[in-house]
Amino acid sequence: MKIYLSGEIHSNWRQDIMDGAKTAGLAVEFFAPVTDHAASDDCGVAIMGAEDDKFWHDNKGAKLNAIRTRKGIEDADIVVVRFGEKYKQWNAAFDAGYAAALGKSLIVLHGADHQHALKEVDAAALAVVEQPAQVVEILTYVLNGTLPK
Amino acid sequence: MKIYLSGEIHSNWRQDIMDGAKTAGLAVEFFAPVTDHAASDDCGVAIMGAEDDKFWHDNKGAKLNAIRTRKGIEDADIVVVRFGEKYKQWNAAFDAGYAAALGKSLIVLHGADHQHALKEVDAAALAVVEQPAQVVEILTYVLNGTLPK
Amino acid sequence: MKIYLSGEIHSNWRQDIMDGAKTAGLAVEFFAPVTDHAASDDCGVAIMGAEDDKFWHDNKGAKLNAIRTRKGIEDADIVVVRFGEKYKQWNAAFDAGYAAALGKSLIVLHGADHQHALKEVDAAALAVVEQPAQVVEILTYVLNGTLPK
Amino acid sequence: MKIYLSGEIHSNWRQDIMDGAKTAGLAVEFFAPVTDHAASDDCGVAIMGAEDDKFWHDNKGAKLNAIRTRKGIEDADIVVVRFGEKYKQWNAAFDAGYAAALGKSLIVLHGADHQHALKEVDAAALAVVEQPAQVVEILTYVLNGTLPK
Amino acid sequence: MKIYLSGEIHSNWRQDIMDGAKTAGLAVEFFAPVTDHAASDDCGVAIMGAEDDKFWHDNKGAKLNAIRTRKGIEDADIVVVRFGEKYKQWNAAFDAGYAAALGKSLIVLHGADHQHALKEVDAAALAVVEQPAQVVEILTYVLNGTLPK
């Protein structure tokens, strides 16, 4: 089963899920965006030349990142989207909408304080959880049919 | 041509665009989510019964709103998404992702201060503007081939 | 907006919804299967010749009905599926699955006693209600943005 | 070839088919829902927290199960749906409708007493049989071109 | 409802169906290939210039006819394919396969003597009949729910 891990890049939630899945011995493959913030911001100009205007600087980079992101979502069976505490995270919500339109199984991961603001995203999800460990439990159940003790 | 106007519900931008299109005599139809904030929040429980848990209160409402929203986006030729000054607006970004995955022509409308945070959304758009009047100009050009003087 | 009314044919729920929508002045079109039980059972052999074997008698009829049913579901924006008190109603659940796979907005209508048995169908729905009047309220909200007083 | 085995979870029909396919040396992979009834009912609350309301208890679980079920059906070349003697089995009919809408080859497995009630489901199938051994014979024929002696 | 009438062009079956539908007052639109045999054979060279080689003469014509045929089938809700007594009629079977792959409701019309040779085509159909009047009866039932007396 292929899992795309979208969203927050400033905490270890991806690693927590991947470690948990490994410990559980799950037959899964994980995909993710580039999580090196600086590389992700500057990839466009680093490869294709500098821009004076910040809009085009960002545009070039965001398009390069889209090559990886779209592929990751389109190939995935499950898209997990994590909303963290900081930043606008509109790209996370954008990925969730993209995944929903493609009919992907969507799992949303966020703290209770974001509940109301994320109600439309949560309503498109098959599961809404607060902890990475719960994502591992879901994957374990979906793949092996076993529940946490 | 069918236009879906997604996003911010606390300013008059939809009316500005509809008025402008009317003045310009454009052959367009506009669609939008329910923009009555209270009705939009409470529609689920008002029709289907109260919930103790805020999550399910919101979930019921968000799903009802999705009936209208998905229909509006799926029928549209152009999806305009407006990001305002306030709130998280994750549903706007979700709609943008949903529209992008369906291959809709996307126009994003936001102020300069949101430029960096919206770079992934902007990168999926065919036009990024700051003013509703520019959306009217785009529609005028796309439909009639004429530019503002 | 196009609404397909699938399921139970032994009560007046379709007429209740259509009357309610008319009273509310909603811009909707309703579609439904043939609800004349005898005609629906015998249409195949009446037109294409008798069969000795009940299986083929039913098979011929069910295929003719499928011409109308598939068209109704595929054209619909919203599919309402009603589960009544009697019979197996597997065709209702089949229609719900068919509609879900096509990404239609699904509204399920059933009494509280069927709740557990219908949990998979309900989980695919955007709304689950008990009364036809609630379907009218949902349509009123989705189309006009107004809630019941 | 990938086969999804949907429906009844209270008899050994899945094992019978899998054993038969193994004995016949068929190049097939089988997929199925979680068939542990208790786990299937409670998976949602076990992982995502308890609910007071039975509807949401079931809703959370049914959505988790949908992650596995949808993937199984969407990946399958053939969907076999078994209707047993007991229960409403609306999820089986739902899966059949879902599979039919995706254009999957559908094989329906049920006793003669359900024939009339399942006529719409049977009409969407490429084969209707009563015994698991017949499913093995069909798979043997479809894959190897050989008939039972 | 849109009906495409494919196949035999040497008898009056299309007119019989259209007359019958008119008499029955059915809300249907009929589409068909060009049924002027000579025009259909020579359209390519008449418009685009003569060819020495019969293969290219036919190729040019068949491609022009495909513009009309594909549009007719793709727009149709129901595709009726008639196999007559004479000729190979491979284009009729081709249209049936094309319609089947698009998920169109297929009605096949042929005499009893062609039954075995058409078994694969019939197996993809929702109705198999011998007389144009039966097609009218089917359309009447599908649209109005009424059976012949």
Added chain:
Amino acid sequence: MKIYLSGEIHSNWRQDIMDGAKTAGLAVEFFAPVTDHAASDDCGVAIMGAEDDKFWHDNKGAKLNAIRTRKGIEDADIVVVRFGEKYKQWNAAFDAGYAAALGKSLIVLHGADHQHALKEVDAAALAVVEQPAQVVEILTYVLNGTLPK
């Protein structure tokens, strides 16, 4: 029937076809890109602000034009692509590829001197002609089944 007229904007071929279709009384609707060369080049910066870099000047304009072009091609039953004597006309070939991938009926219009260079485009077409009058003859045949005298 909906016809999109793509390609060359420096001769009167579109008008010739539209006039011919009108004279012939054909039930067709024509769509086309903006054919005002200056407006087409500058639309982006005229509405969304000037750019120092020619690449972004063109990029903004080309994306606005894409809103109209994609809509025109996606809605069309037939896409006619005209290659004239001058310029690279890569956008014409791009439109032809876009139309081909969507399964549209493609008619290519060009002089004999471009035959070899356009062989891949011609191979994807259902008709290749040299004169606008031949396009009118094709439309007349496809719609009415009549050939030029």
Added chain:
Amino acid sequence: MKIYLSGEIHSNWRQDIMDGAKTAGLAVEFFAPVTDHAASDDCGVAIMGAEDDKFWHDNKGAKLNAIRTRKGIEDADIVVVRFGEKYKQWNAAFDAGYAAALGKSLIVLHGADHQHALKEVDAAALAVVEQPAQVVEILTYVLNGTLPK
């Protein structure tokens, strides 16, 4: 590359192509319908029980064969359809239409005497040849870029 070999089952053309591809060392996989005529005719009743009526005898068999045939065509990159000297071969033309509607690359194999009758089928093909050896040459060219000496 996956190749489906549809059509005539009374000559060795499939073996000729498979042998030729093996000799040429091509990286291809071949798929085909069941070519044992008796098994293909009787598979339905052999597994699912006898029928008095020849129509249902054939219907049961044709549907079982469709499980294999549809899978073969849908998985294929190239569909080769062979029309032999005898029989109506409507299933071959049906498969060609089915493949064409799915956008498969179609190669048609037939003798010169069938040229006019197969003009619509040929017009949907990317290659029309008379000999199995030419199919091997095409596959060799498509895969390796080398031409026969």
Added chain:
Amino acid sequence: MKIYLSGEIHSNWRQDIMDGAKTAGLAVEFFAPVTDHAASDDCGVAIMGAEDDKFWHDNKGAKLNAIRTRKGIEDADIVVVRFGEKYKQWNAAFDAGYAAALGKSLIVLHGADHQHALKEVDAAALAVVEQPAQVVEILTYVLNGTLPK
């Protein structure tokens, strides 16, 4: 990741990219059209027999090439299209349009002198570069998240 390399066949740009990817140790597979110009022009007549008319000579060849080209584009995650200095290269632009309509990630490779003429193609791309080495850098970033030093 699968990469299709479309366009110019008279320079070593494909080899440069493939060598660069190998040096970088990237997990990619490359596909391309037949780049032997003579074979590509004559493949049709070499295998299927000579034609007097150059149009059909080219038509037969272009259709054979389409078997390989369409497969290559449809399987690809990324389509790179190179426009060289010479020739019309309409097939390159056709491939770009074909890829864009299928939603493939498009990278366009051309010199600065073609910038204005390629503005519509560039506007559909996620990256526009001048050197093959930049394509390798993009692939390295997309796959491994690392930027050139």
